[in-house]
Amino acid sequence: MGTVTKALSLLDHFIPVRPTIGLSDMARLAGVNKATAYRLLSELHDAGFVEQTGAAREYRLGPAVLRLAALREATVPMREAALDVLRELAEDTGETAHMSLLQGGRLVTTVHALSTRHGTRVTMDDASVLSFHGTGSGLAILAHLPDAEAATILSQPLRAHTPETVTDPARLRALMADVRRSGTAVNIGGFEKDVYSHAAPLFGPDARVIGAIAVAAPVARMTPDLAGHIRVSLARAAQGLTERLGGTPPGPLATTSQHAA
Amino acid sequence: MGTVTKALSLLDHFIPVRPTIGLSDMARLAGVNKATAYRLLSELHDAGFVEQTGAAREYRLGPAVLRLAALREATVPMREAALDVLRELAEDTGETAHMSLLQGGRLVTTVHALSTRHGTRVTMDDASVLSFHGTGSGLAILAHLPDAEAATILSQPLRAHTPETVTDPARLRALMADVRRSGTAVNIGGFEKDVYSHAAPLFGPDARVIGAIAVAAPVARMTPDLAGHIRVSLARAAQGLTERLGGTPPGPLATTSQHAA
DNA sequence: CGCATCGGTTCATTATTTGAACCATCGGTT
Protein backbone atom coordinates (compact mmCIF):
# COMPACT_ATOMS: atom_id res chain seq x y z
CA MET A 1 0.00 0.00 0.00
CA GLY A 2 1.37 3.40 -0.96
CA THR A 3 2.07 6.01 1.64
CA VAL A 4 -0.51 8.38 0.24
CA THR A 5 -3.23 5.76 0.35
CA LYS A 6 -2.28 4.98 3.91
CA ALA A 7 -2.46 8.63 4.90
CA LEU A 8 -5.84 9.11 3.26
CA SER A 9 -7.15 5.94 4.85
CA LEU A 10 -6.58 7.56 8.22
CA LEU A 11 -9.32 10.00 7.31
CA ASP A 12 -11.76 7.13 6.90
CA HIS A 13 -11.71 6.59 10.62
CA PHE A 14 -13.38 9.90 11.26
CA ILE A 15 -17.09 9.10 11.41
CA PRO A 16 -20.07 10.96 12.87
CA VAL A 17 -20.00 9.07 16.16
CA ARG A 18 -16.23 9.48 16.46
CA PRO A 19 -15.34 12.90 15.07
CA THR A 20 -12.04 13.30 16.94
CA ILE A 21 -9.28 10.73 17.39
CA GLY A 22 -6.12 10.76 19.47
CA LEU A 23 -2.73 9.73 18.11
CA SER A 24 -2.56 6.34 19.78
CA ASP A 25 -6.16 5.56 18.95
CA MET A 26 -5.56 6.42 15.33
CA ALA A 27 -2.53 4.16 15.19
CA ARG A 28 -4.59 1.32 16.59
CA LEU A 29 -7.60 1.95 14.36
CA ALA A 30 -5.52 2.14 11.23
CA GLY A 31 -3.21 -0.66 12.24
CA VAL A 32 -0.01 1.30 11.78
CA ASN A 33 2.90 2.16 13.99
CA LYS A 34 2.40 5.15 16.24
CA ALA A 35 5.37 6.93 14.72
CA THR A 36 3.91 6.36 11.28
CA ALA A 37 0.52 7.65 12.34
CA TYR A 38 2.20 10.69 13.82
CA ARG A 39 4.11 11.50 10.67
CA LEU A 40 1.10 10.97 8.43
CA LEU A 41 -1.13 13.05 10.67
CA SER A 42 1.51 15.75 10.74
CA GLU A 43 1.52 15.90 6.98
CA LEU A 44 -2.27 15.94 6.88
CA HIS A 45 -2.12 18.68 9.48
CA ASP A 46 0.26 20.81 7.43
CA ALA A 47 -2.09 20.50 4.48
CA GLY A 48 -5.08 21.50 6.62
CA PHE A 49 -6.84 18.16 6.25
CA VAL A 50 -6.82 17.62 10.00
CA GLU A 51 -6.33 19.94 12.91
CA GLN A 52 -5.69 19.42 16.60
CA THR A 53 -8.00 20.37 19.40
CA GLY A 54 -6.23 22.50 21.96
CA ALA A 55 -7.37 20.37 24.87
CA ALA A 56 -6.23 16.78 24.46
CA ARG A 57 -4.34 17.34 21.21
CA GLU A 58 -6.78 15.04 19.51
CA TYR A 59 -7.13 15.22 15.76
CA ARG A 60 -10.22 16.11 13.76
CA LEU A 61 -10.96 17.00 10.16
CA GLY A 62 -9.57 20.37 9.08
CA PRO A 63 -10.83 23.26 6.99
CA ALA A 64 -9.06 22.20 3.80
CA VAL A 65 -11.84 19.74 3.03
CA LEU A 66 -14.30 22.63 2.89
CA ARG A 67 -12.43 24.29 0.05
CA LEU A 68 -12.26 21.04 -1.88
CA ALA A 69 -15.93 20.30 -1.38
CA ALA A 70 -16.95 23.79 -2.48
CA LEU A 71 -14.86 23.37 -5.59
CA ARG A 72 -16.18 19.91 -6.25
CA GLU A 73 -19.70 21.28 -6.09
CA ALA A 74 -18.76 24.03 -8.52
CA THR A 75 -17.08 21.52 -10.79
CA VAL A 76 -19.65 18.76 -10.70
CA PRO A 77 -23.07 20.14 -9.99
CA MET A 78 -25.68 17.76 -8.77
CA ARG A 79 -27.40 17.66 -12.10
CA GLU A 80 -24.34 16.39 -13.88
CA ALA A 81 -23.64 13.80 -11.23
CA ALA A 82 -27.16 12.53 -11.54
CA LEU A 83 -26.94 12.46 -15.31
CA ASP A 84 -23.87 10.25 -15.21
CA VAL A 85 -25.57 7.76 -12.96
CA LEU A 86 -28.87 7.86 -14.83
CA ARG A 87 -27.24 7.40 -18.23
CA GLU A 88 -25.41 4.38 -16.97
CA LEU A 89 -28.58 3.06 -15.42
CA ALA A 90 -30.54 3.57 -18.62
CA GLU A 91 -27.76 1.92 -20.59
CA ASP A 92 -27.55 -0.99 -18.19
CA THR A 93 -31.27 -1.69 -17.94
CA GLY A 94 -32.30 -0.60 -21.41
CA GLU A 95 -35.10 1.49 -19.92
CA THR A 96 -35.76 5.10 -19.01
CA ALA A 97 -34.18 6.39 -15.79
CA HIS A 98 -34.95 9.59 -13.94
CA MET A 99 -34.26 11.46 -10.72
CA SER A 100 -36.83 13.31 -8.65
CA LEU A 101 -36.11 15.61 -5.73
CA LEU A 102 -38.14 16.91 -2.83
CA GLN A 103 -38.74 20.60 -3.37
CA GLY A 104 -40.95 22.47 -0.99
CA GLY A 105 -43.01 19.45 -0.06
CA ARG A 106 -43.55 18.41 -3.65
CA LEU A 107 -41.81 15.74 -5.66
CA VAL A 108 -40.31 17.14 -8.85
CA THR A 109 -38.57 15.28 -11.66
CA THR A 110 -35.21 16.93 -12.19
CA VAL A 111 -33.10 14.87 -14.55
CA HIS A 112 -33.82 11.97 -16.85
CA ALA A 113 -32.04 9.69 -19.28
CA LEU A 114 -33.96 7.89 -21.99
CA SER A 115 -33.11 4.40 -23.04
CA THR A 116 -31.84 4.03 -26.59
CA ARG A 117 -32.32 0.31 -26.89
CA HIS A 118 -36.01 0.00 -27.67
CA GLY A 119 -38.35 1.70 -30.10
CA THR A 120 -41.04 2.05 -27.48
CA ARG A 121 -40.01 3.54 -24.21
CA VAL A 122 -41.34 5.55 -21.32
CA THR A 123 -40.86 9.24 -21.94
CA MET A 124 -40.21 11.82 -19.28
CA ASP A 125 -40.47 15.53 -18.80
CA ASP A 126 -38.21 17.30 -16.38
CA ALA A 127 -39.80 19.58 -13.81
CA SER A 128 -43.09 17.73 -13.68
CA VAL A 129 -44.71 17.05 -10.33
CA LEU A 130 -45.19 13.46 -9.20
CA SER A 131 -47.59 12.19 -6.57
CA PHE A 132 -46.17 10.42 -3.53
CA HIS A 133 -48.73 7.66 -3.40
CA GLY A 134 -48.95 6.99 -7.12
CA THR A 135 -45.32 6.55 -8.14
CA GLY A 136 -42.40 4.35 -7.27
CA SER A 137 -40.25 7.36 -6.50
CA GLY A 138 -42.90 8.82 -4.24
CA LEU A 139 -43.30 5.57 -2.37
CA ALA A 140 -39.55 5.18 -1.95
CA ILE A 141 -39.40 8.64 -0.42
CA LEU A 142 -42.53 8.22 1.67
CA ALA A 143 -41.05 5.09 3.18
CA HIS A 144 -38.00 7.01 4.43
CA LEU A 145 -39.66 10.24 5.45
CA PRO A 146 -40.09 11.07 9.15
CA ASP A 147 -43.37 9.66 10.43
CA ALA A 148 -44.98 13.06 10.89
CA GLU A 149 -44.33 14.14 7.32
CA ALA A 150 -45.47 10.84 5.87
CA ALA A 151 -48.63 10.99 7.95
CA THR A 152 -49.35 14.49 6.71
CA ILE A 153 -49.11 13.39 3.12
CA LEU A 154 -51.18 10.26 3.65
CA SER A 155 -53.89 12.21 5.45
CA GLN A 156 -54.58 14.35 2.41
CA PRO A 157 -57.04 13.23 -0.29
CA LEU A 158 -55.21 10.79 -2.55
CA ARG A 159 -56.18 10.98 -6.17
CA ALA A 160 -56.49 7.85 -8.28
CA HIS A 161 -54.49 8.70 -11.40
CA THR A 162 -55.47 5.38 -12.99
CA PRO A 163 -57.71 2.47 -12.01
CA GLU A 164 -54.55 0.81 -10.62
CA THR A 165 -53.60 3.60 -8.23
CA VAL A 166 -53.45 2.56 -4.59
CA THR A 167 -55.16 5.23 -2.50
CA ASP A 168 -55.89 3.35 0.72
CA PRO A 169 -53.52 4.71 3.43
CA ALA A 170 -53.37 1.35 5.16
CA ARG A 171 -52.32 -0.44 2.00
CA LEU A 172 -49.83 2.34 1.26
CA ARG A 173 -48.28 1.93 4.70
CA ALA A 174 -47.88 -1.78 4.03
CA LEU A 175 -46.14 -0.96 0.75
CA MET A 176 -43.89 1.49 2.57
CA ALA A 177 -42.87 -1.25 4.98
CA ASP A 178 -41.98 -3.42 1.98
CA VAL A 179 -39.84 -0.63 0.63
CA ARG A 180 -37.97 -0.28 3.89
CA ARG A 181 -37.39 -4.03 3.89
CA SER A 182 -36.23 -4.41 0.31
CA GLY A 183 -34.64 -1.02 -0.32
CA THR A 184 -36.56 -0.46 -3.54
CA ALA A 185 -40.11 0.55 -4.36
CA VAL A 186 -42.30 -0.84 -7.14
CA ASN A 187 -45.26 0.69 -8.88
CA ILE A 188 -47.30 -0.76 -11.73
CA GLY A 189 -49.45 1.63 -13.70
CA GLY A 190 -50.32 3.70 -10.66
CA PHE A 191 -49.48 7.03 -12.24
CA GLU A 192 -49.56 6.41 -15.95
CA LYS A 193 -51.12 3.42 -17.55
CA ASP A 194 -48.77 0.69 -18.76
CA VAL A 195 -45.74 2.05 -16.89
CA TYR A 196 -43.89 -0.34 -14.61
CA SER A 197 -41.45 1.51 -12.43
CA HIS A 198 -38.88 0.67 -9.77
CA ALA A 199 -37.40 3.34 -7.51
CA ALA A 200 -34.78 3.76 -4.78
CA PRO A 201 -34.30 6.65 -2.35
CA LEU A 202 -31.50 9.21 -2.23
CA PHE A 203 -30.22 10.62 1.04
CA GLY A 204 -28.62 13.91 2.04
CA PRO A 205 -25.69 14.54 4.35
CA ASP A 206 -27.90 14.27 7.40
CA ALA A 207 -29.22 10.87 6.27
CA ARG A 208 -32.59 12.38 5.46
CA VAL A 209 -34.23 11.38 2.21
CA ILE A 210 -33.86 14.07 -0.44
CA GLY A 211 -35.31 12.37 -3.48
CA ALA A 212 -35.27 9.18 -5.51
CA ILE A 213 -34.12 7.69 -8.75
CA ALA A 214 -36.31 5.39 -10.75
CA VAL A 215 -36.33 3.13 -13.79
CA ALA A 216 -39.58 3.13 -15.78
CA ALA A 217 -40.38 0.44 -18.35
CA PRO A 218 -43.47 -0.44 -20.38
CA VAL A 219 -45.52 -3.05 -18.54
CA ALA A 220 -45.46 -5.28 -21.62
CA ARG A 221 -41.68 -5.56 -21.47
CA MET A 222 -41.37 -6.41 -17.80
CA THR A 223 -40.28 -9.91 -16.83
CA PRO A 224 -39.14 -11.30 -13.46
CA ASP A 225 -35.56 -11.39 -14.80
CA LEU A 226 -35.62 -7.78 -15.94
CA ALA A 227 -37.24 -6.68 -12.69
CA GLY A 228 -34.54 -8.39 -10.68
CA HIS A 229 -31.82 -6.86 -12.81
CA ILE A 230 -33.34 -3.41 -12.44
CA ARG A 231 -33.64 -3.74 -8.69
CA VAL A 232 -29.97 -4.63 -8.31
CA SER A 233 -28.71 -1.92 -10.65
CA LEU A 234 -31.04 0.64 -9.17
CA ALA A 235 -29.98 -0.06 -5.61
CA ARG A 236 -26.34 0.24 -6.53
CA ALA A 237 -26.94 3.40 -8.55
CA ALA A 238 -28.91 5.04 -5.76
CA GLN A 239 -26.21 4.25 -3.27
CA GLY A 240 -23.53 5.60 -5.58
CA LEU A 241 -25.46 8.76 -6.32
CA THR A 242 -26.16 9.38 -2.65
CA GLU A 243 -22.43 9.16 -2.09
CA ARG A 244 -21.59 11.44 -4.98
CA LEU A 245 -24.04 13.99 -3.73
CA GLY A 246 -22.28 13.98 -0.38
CA GLY A 247 -25.05 12.15 1.40
CA THR A 248 -24.98 9.28 3.82
CA PRO A 249 -27.41 6.36 3.85
CA PRO A 250 -29.39 6.02 7.09
CA GLY A 251 -29.14 3.15 9.51
CA PRO A 252 -26.74 1.97 12.22
CA LEU A 253 -24.26 0.72 9.65
CA ALA A 254 -23.33 3.58 7.41
CA THR A 255 -20.83 2.22 4.93
CA THR A 256 -21.00 -1.57 4.97
CA SER A 257 -23.45 -4.43 4.65
CA GLN A 258 -25.29 -3.81 1.43
CA HIS A 259 -26.43 -6.69 -0.72
CA ALA A 260 -25.08 -5.28 -3.96
CA ALA A 261 -21.61 -6.46 -4.90
CA MET B 1 8.83 17.30 1.30
CA GLY B 2 6.94 14.17 2.26
CA THR B 3 5.10 12.13 -0.31
CA VAL B 4 1.74 12.73 1.32
CA THR B 5 2.26 16.48 1.30
CA LYS B 6 3.23 16.28 -2.32
CA ALA B 7 0.12 14.32 -3.19
CA LEU B 8 -2.15 16.69 -1.32
CA SER B 9 -0.44 19.67 -2.93
CA LEU B 10 -1.63 18.36 -6.27
CA LEU B 11 -5.14 19.13 -5.09
CA ASP B 12 -4.16 22.76 -4.60
CA HIS B 13 -3.97 23.20 -8.33
CA PHE B 14 -7.68 22.64 -8.74
CA ILE B 15 -9.17 26.12 -8.62
CA PRO B 16 -12.49 27.53 -9.82
CA VAL B 17 -11.13 28.69 -13.16
CA ARG B 18 -9.28 25.41 -13.71
CA PRO B 19 -11.45 22.63 -12.30
CA THR B 20 -10.03 19.79 -14.39
CA ILE B 21 -6.37 19.09 -15.10
CA GLY B 22 -4.70 16.59 -17.40
CA LEU B 23 -1.81 14.40 -16.30
CA SER B 24 0.93 16.30 -18.09
CA ASP B 25 -0.49 19.65 -17.03
CA MET B 26 -0.61 18.52 -13.45
CA ALA B 27 3.01 17.39 -13.58
CA ARG B 28 4.02 20.77 -14.94
CA LEU B 29 1.90 22.75 -12.48
CA ALA B 30 3.15 20.84 -9.48
CA GLY B 31 6.71 20.67 -10.73
CA VAL B 32 7.01 16.92 -10.45
CA ASN B 33 7.89 14.15 -12.83
CA LYS B 34 5.03 12.89 -14.95
CA ALA B 35 5.42 9.38 -13.57
CA THR B 36 5.25 10.75 -10.06
CA ALA B 37 2.17 12.77 -10.84
CA TYR B 38 0.58 9.69 -12.33
CA ARG B 39 1.27 7.57 -9.30
CA LEU B 40 0.09 10.20 -6.87
CA LEU B 41 -3.07 10.87 -8.88
CA SER B 42 -3.71 7.14 -9.05
CA GLU B 43 -3.58 6.90 -5.30
CA LEU B 44 -5.81 9.95 -4.93
CA HIS B 45 -8.12 8.32 -7.43
CA ASP B 46 -8.30 5.08 -5.47
CA ALA B 47 -9.24 7.06 -2.38
CA GLY B 48 -11.93 8.97 -4.28
CA PHE B 49 -10.24 12.33 -3.92
CA VAL B 50 -10.04 12.75 -7.67
CA GLU B 51 -11.84 11.11 -10.54
CA GLN B 52 -11.27 11.05 -14.26
CA THR B 53 -13.57 12.49 -16.86
CA GLY B 54 -14.45 9.91 -19.44
CA ALA B 55 -13.55 12.15 -22.34
CA ALA B 56 -9.95 13.32 -22.15
CA ARG B 57 -9.10 11.36 -19.01
CA GLU B 58 -8.55 14.62 -17.23
CA TYR B 59 -8.63 14.64 -13.47
CA ARG B 60 -11.03 16.54 -11.26
CA LEU B 61 -11.97 16.49 -7.59
CA GLY B 62 -13.79 13.36 -6.52
CA PRO B 63 -16.74 12.61 -4.29
CA ALA B 64 -14.70 11.70 -1.23
CA VAL B 65 -14.23 15.37 -0.39
CA LEU B 66 -17.99 15.75 -0.03
CA ARG B 67 -18.18 13.18 2.70
CA LEU B 68 -15.28 14.75 4.56
CA ALA B 69 -16.73 18.22 4.27
CA ALA B 70 -20.11 17.04 5.53
CA LEU B 71 -18.40 15.43 8.49
CA ARG B 72 -16.25 18.47 9.12
CA GLU B 73 -19.38 20.61 9.16
CA ALA B 74 -21.03 18.17 11.57
CA THR B 75 -17.97 18.37 13.82
CA VAL B 76 -17.20 22.06 13.50
CA PRO B 77 -20.20 23.91 12.11
CA MET B 78 -18.02 26.72 10.82
CA ARG B 79 -19.72 27.22 7.51
CA GLU B 80 -23.12 27.55 9.06
CA ALA B 81 -21.91 29.93 11.74
CA ALA B 82 -20.12 32.00 9.13
CA LEU B 83 -23.14 32.05 6.86
CA ASP B 84 -25.32 33.43 9.63
CA VAL B 85 -22.88 36.18 10.40
CA LEU B 86 -22.18 36.99 6.76
CA ARG B 87 -25.85 37.13 5.83
CA GLU B 88 -26.49 39.57 8.62
CA LEU B 89 -23.48 41.58 7.60
CA ALA B 90 -24.57 41.67 3.96
CA GLU B 91 -28.06 42.65 5.02
CA ASP B 92 -26.81 45.33 7.38
CA THR B 93 -24.34 46.94 4.98
CA GLY B 94 -26.15 46.23 1.74
CA GLU B 95 -22.93 44.89 0.24
CA THR B 96 -21.29 41.53 -0.42
CA ALA B 97 -19.68 39.83 2.58
CA HIS B 98 -17.30 36.88 2.54
CA MET B 99 -15.02 34.84 4.75
CA SER B 100 -11.53 33.63 3.84
CA LEU B 101 -9.42 31.15 5.79
CA LEU B 102 -5.72 30.40 5.99
CA GLN B 103 -5.12 26.98 4.49
CA GLY B 104 -1.61 25.71 4.08
CA GLY B 105 -0.09 29.13 3.79
CA ARG B 106 -2.67 30.35 1.31
CA LEU B 107 -5.74 32.47 1.75
CA VAL B 108 -8.89 30.81 0.43
CA THR B 109 -12.41 32.22 0.22
CA THR B 110 -14.72 29.79 1.95
CA VAL B 111 -18.19 31.28 2.38
CA HIS B 112 -19.89 34.34 0.97
CA ALA B 113 -23.21 36.15 1.16
CA LEU B 114 -24.27 38.46 -1.63
CA SER B 115 -26.13 41.64 -0.96
CA THR B 116 -29.66 41.79 -2.30
CA ARG B 117 -30.12 45.51 -2.03
CA HIS B 118 -28.39 46.77 -5.15
CA GLY B 119 -28.47 45.78 -8.78
CA THR B 120 -24.71 46.02 -9.08
CA ARG B 121 -22.70 44.23 -6.48
CA VAL B 122 -19.39 42.53 -6.02
CA THR B 123 -19.62 38.84 -6.86
CA MET B 124 -17.58 36.09 -5.25
CA ASP B 125 -16.46 32.55 -5.91
CA ASP B 126 -15.88 30.19 -3.06
CA ALA B 127 -12.60 28.30 -3.04
CA SER B 128 -10.63 30.91 -4.91
CA VAL B 129 -7.23 32.00 -3.66
CA LEU B 130 -6.61 35.57 -2.56
CA SER B 131 -3.29 37.37 -2.30
CA PHE B 132 -2.16 38.66 1.08
CA HIS B 133 -0.85 41.97 -0.12
CA GLY B 134 -3.61 42.77 -2.60
CA THR B 135 -6.77 42.28 -0.53
CA GLY B 136 -8.27 43.69 2.62
CA SER B 137 -8.63 40.20 4.06
CA GLY B 138 -5.01 39.42 3.30
CA LEU B 139 -3.83 42.61 4.92
CA ALA B 140 -5.96 42.02 8.00
CA ILE B 141 -4.37 38.61 8.38
CA LEU B 142 -0.85 39.74 7.56
CA ALA B 143 -1.13 42.32 10.30
CA HIS B 144 -1.82 39.65 12.91
CA LEU B 145 0.51 36.94 11.69
CA PRO B 146 3.71 36.14 13.63
CA ASP B 147 6.57 38.32 12.40
CA ALA B 148 8.46 35.45 10.82
CA GLU B 149 5.52 34.31 8.70
CA ALA B 150 4.61 37.82 7.64
CA ALA B 151 8.22 38.45 6.68
CA THR B 152 8.28 35.29 4.60
CA ILE B 153 5.22 36.36 2.68
CA LEU B 154 6.46 39.91 2.17
CA SER B 155 9.85 38.68 0.98
CA GLN B 156 8.31 36.87 -1.96
CA PRO B 157 7.66 38.64 -5.27
CA LEU B 158 4.38 40.53 -4.89
CA ARG B 159 2.29 40.68 -7.99
CA ALA B 160 0.43 43.85 -8.95
CA HIS B 161 -3.07 42.59 -9.72
CA THR B 162 -4.14 46.09 -10.76
CA PRO B 163 -2.39 49.45 -11.13
CA GLU B 164 -3.70 50.20 -7.63
CA THR B 165 -2.00 47.23 -5.94
CA VAL B 166 0.50 48.14 -3.25
CA THR B 167 3.57 45.92 -3.68
CA ASP B 168 6.19 47.85 -1.70
CA PRO B 169 6.90 45.86 1.51
CA ALA B 170 7.64 49.04 3.44
CA ARG B 171 4.30 50.58 2.53
CA LEU B 172 2.57 47.29 3.27
CA ARG B 173 4.14 47.19 6.73
CA ALA B 174 2.82 50.67 7.35
CA LEU B 175 -0.66 49.52 6.31
CA MET B 176 -0.33 46.51 8.63
CA ALA B 177 0.44 48.86 11.50
CA ASP B 178 -2.70 50.81 10.65
CA VAL B 179 -4.69 47.58 10.72
CA ARG B 180 -3.36 46.69 14.15
CA ARG B 181 -4.26 50.15 15.37
CA SER B 182 -7.77 50.31 13.93
CA GLY B 183 -8.76 46.64 13.96
CA THR B 184 -9.90 46.67 10.34
CA ALA B 185 -8.12 46.66 7.00
CA VAL B 186 -9.03 48.61 3.89
CA ASN B 187 -8.24 47.94 0.28
CA ILE B 188 -9.32 49.92 -2.74
CA GLY B 189 -9.06 48.23 -6.10
CA GLY B 190 -5.91 46.35 -5.15
CA PHE B 191 -7.13 42.96 -6.28
CA GLU B 192 -9.97 43.68 -8.61
CA LYS B 193 -10.62 47.00 -10.17
CA ASP B 194 -13.45 49.10 -8.68
CA VAL B 195 -13.78 46.95 -5.57
CA TYR B 196 -13.59 48.75 -2.25
CA SER B 197 -13.22 46.27 0.57
CA HIS B 198 -12.99 46.36 4.35
CA ALA B 199 -11.81 43.35 6.34
CA ALA B 200 -11.34 42.20 9.92
CA PRO B 201 -9.36 39.22 11.23
CA LEU B 202 -10.68 35.99 12.78
CA PHE B 203 -8.78 34.20 15.53
CA GLY B 204 -8.52 30.56 16.56
CA PRO B 205 -8.53 28.97 20.00
CA ASP B 206 -4.86 29.83 20.54
CA ALA B 207 -5.39 33.49 19.62
CA ARG B 208 -3.64 32.94 16.31
CA VAL B 209 -5.20 34.49 13.26
CA ILE B 210 -7.05 31.89 11.15
CA GLY B 211 -8.74 34.01 8.50
CA ALA B 212 -10.78 37.14 7.93
CA ILE B 213 -14.20 38.36 6.97
CA ALA B 214 -14.66 41.20 4.55
CA VAL B 215 -17.28 43.46 3.02
CA ALA B 216 -16.71 44.32 -0.62
CA ALA B 217 -18.53 47.19 -2.32
CA PRO B 218 -18.22 48.88 -5.70
CA VAL B 219 -15.90 51.88 -5.40
CA ALA B 220 -18.57 54.13 -6.89
CA ARG B 221 -20.92 53.43 -3.98
CA MET B 222 -18.47 54.07 -1.18
CA THR B 223 -18.95 57.13 1.01
CA PRO B 224 -17.34 58.08 4.32
CA ASP B 225 -20.62 57.33 6.05
CA LEU B 226 -20.94 53.87 4.51
CA ALA B 227 -17.29 53.11 5.22
CA GLY B 228 -17.73 54.04 8.84
CA HIS B 229 -20.85 51.93 9.10
CA ILE B 230 -19.11 48.97 7.51
CA ARG B 231 -16.12 49.24 9.82
CA VAL B 232 -18.31 49.16 12.91
CA SER B 233 -20.51 46.28 11.73
CA LEU B 234 -17.52 44.35 10.44
CA ALA B 235 -15.57 44.63 13.67
CA ARG B 236 -18.55 43.47 15.68
CA ALA B 237 -19.25 40.61 13.27
CA ALA B 238 -15.63 39.44 13.29
CA GLN B 239 -15.54 39.43 17.04
CA GLY B 240 -18.81 37.53 17.21
CA LEU B 241 -17.72 34.96 14.64
CA THR B 242 -14.37 34.42 16.35
CA GLU B 243 -16.34 33.68 19.50
CA ARG B 244 -18.75 31.32 17.76
CA LEU B 245 -15.84 29.43 16.25
CA GLY B 246 -14.43 28.88 19.70
CA GLY B 247 -11.58 31.30 19.17
CA THR B 248 -10.16 33.97 21.41
CA PRO B 249 -9.03 37.41 20.26
CA PRO B 250 -5.41 38.18 21.09
CA GLY B 251 -4.89 39.89 24.44
CA PRO B 252 -3.07 43.16 25.12
CA LEU B 253 0.16 41.15 25.30
CA ALA B 254 0.82 39.78 21.83
CA THR B 255 2.64 36.61 22.81
CA THR B 256 3.32 35.21 19.38
CA SER B 257 5.72 32.44 20.23
CA GLN B 258 5.43 28.98 18.76
CA HIS B 259 7.47 26.31 17.12
CA ALA B 260 6.62 26.24 13.46
CA ALA B 261 8.93 24.20 11.28
C1' DC C 1 4.11 11.79 -43.55
C1' DG C 2 6.72 13.98 -39.72
C1' DC C 3 6.37 16.17 -35.53
C1' DA C 4 4.51 17.12 -31.11
C1' DT C 5 1.63 16.06 -27.77
C1' DC C 6 -1.09 13.11 -24.90
C1' DG C 7 -1.87 9.27 -20.97
C1' DG C 8 0.41 5.62 -19.21
C1' DT C 9 4.44 2.25 -18.10
C1' DT C 10 9.07 0.39 -16.93
C1' DC C 11 13.11 -0.30 -13.88
C1' DA C 12 17.62 0.65 -11.83
C1' DT C 13 18.86 4.22 -8.60
C1' DT C 14 17.91 6.74 -4.59
C1' DA C 15 15.72 8.84 -0.94
C1' DT C 16 11.93 8.21 2.06
C1' DT C 17 9.30 5.57 5.13
C1' DT C 18 9.26 2.48 8.84
C1' DG C 19 9.00 0.64 13.71
C1' DA C 20 11.20 -0.76 18.12
C1' DA C 21 12.69 1.61 21.64
C1' DC C 22 12.94 5.81 23.91
C1' DC C 23 11.40 10.43 26.41
C1' DA C 24 8.62 13.45 29.28
C1' DT C 25 4.16 14.05 31.04
C1' DC C 26 -0.24 13.23 32.84
C1' DG C 27 -3.96 10.89 36.19
C1' DG C 28 -5.05 7.43 39.10
C1' DT C 29 -3.90 3.96 42.85
C1' DT C 30 -1.66 2.19 46.38
Next chain:
DNA sequence: AACCGATGGTTCAAATAATGAACCGATGCG
Protein backbone atom coordinates in the same frame (compact mmCIF):
# COMPACT_ATOMS: atom_id res chain seq x y z
C1' DA D 1 5.45 9.89 47.35
C1' DA D 2 6.39 6.16 44.52
C1' DC D 3 4.32 3.49 41.11
C1' DC D 4 1.64 2.24 37.11
C1' DG D 5 -0.17 2.57 32.59
C1' DA D 6 -1.58 5.47 29.70
C1' DT D 7 -0.73 9.54 26.62
C1' DG D 8 1.72 12.62 22.61
C1' DG D 9 5.95 12.98 20.57
C1' DT D 10 11.00 11.68 18.94
C1' DT D 11 15.14 9.00 17.33
C1' DC D 12 17.89 6.19 13.97
C1' DA D 13 19.52 2.02 11.47
C1' DA D 14 17.23 -1.00 8.37
C1' DA D 15 13.89 -1.82 4.91
C1' DT D 16 10.92 -0.28 1.69
C1' DA D 17 8.73 2.72 -1.28
C1' DA D 18 9.32 6.82 -4.32
C1' DT D 19 11.65 8.63 -8.16
C1' DG D 20 12.62 10.09 -13.09
C1' DA D 21 14.74 9.28 -17.72
C1' DA D 22 13.41 6.83 -21.26
C1' DC D 23 9.98 4.40 -23.68
C1' DC D 24 5.24 2.97 -25.70
C1' DG D 25 1.15 3.43 -28.48
C1' DA D 26 -2.42 6.68 -29.67
C1' DT D 27 -4.06 10.94 -31.17
C1' DG D 28 -4.01 15.46 -33.46
C1' DC D 29 -2.13 18.71 -36.80
C1' DG D 30 0.19 21.02 -40.80
